[in-house]
Amino acid sequence: MARLLLVRHGQASFGAEDYDALSPLGHEQARVLGRSLAARGIKPALVLRGTMRRHEETLSGILEGLGSPVPMITDAGWNEFDFQHVVEIHRPAYRDRSAMMAELALSDRPDRAFQQVFDEATLRWSAGAHDADYTESFTAFRTRIAEALSSVTALLPEHRDILTVSSGGPIAMATALITAGPAVPAPTLATLWASFNRVSVNTGVTKVISGRSGLSLSTFNEHTHTEPEPRLLTYR
Incomplete structure (x- = not known):
């Protein structure tokens, strides 16, 4: 059997000018995962990543941890949906980043406060009743990830083991599609996607x-490489 490993990027820089850059911890998470894979004798024949900075930096850390080069290709189909846009449609005041950070800072747990807004915003987006409000509707996102999954699947007969670095949203969508099948009704898919996306761990590994x-889904969001050091376990 051929194996596809879907890896979420390391921790990005939430609240910084450039969210897309990995935090110092995110770089460490990527290297730790690479070393863990190497220790388990897992060396992909091909690595694939989205085109976002956090994908590139995560893959660089993984390859450093693996200790050997691997052929690499990119596919923008594995890029994250524009969650900032989705949040701003739901909460227009958040178009001003400083205003957003100031409001979140009023909470005892800014991360949880943002997660609540994020959940509300993505629920509106995925419901499908307001597609015209978004640059990429949830339906279009579903189609894009289905196509990206089909493309990487076509490479598996030749390469057998492929590691793909992406983001929580695309990996959650791919997992939902594999689990429920392509004919899954839109409301069911949206619920599945949200459930998977909500618990996605930085550098979590989903095996297909x-x-x-x-x-077939073998494992979802596996992150045993973070367990020896709890500080390595992050969700955002």
């Missing part, structure tokens, strides 16, 4: 097996 019957 490709066999005669197609793609």
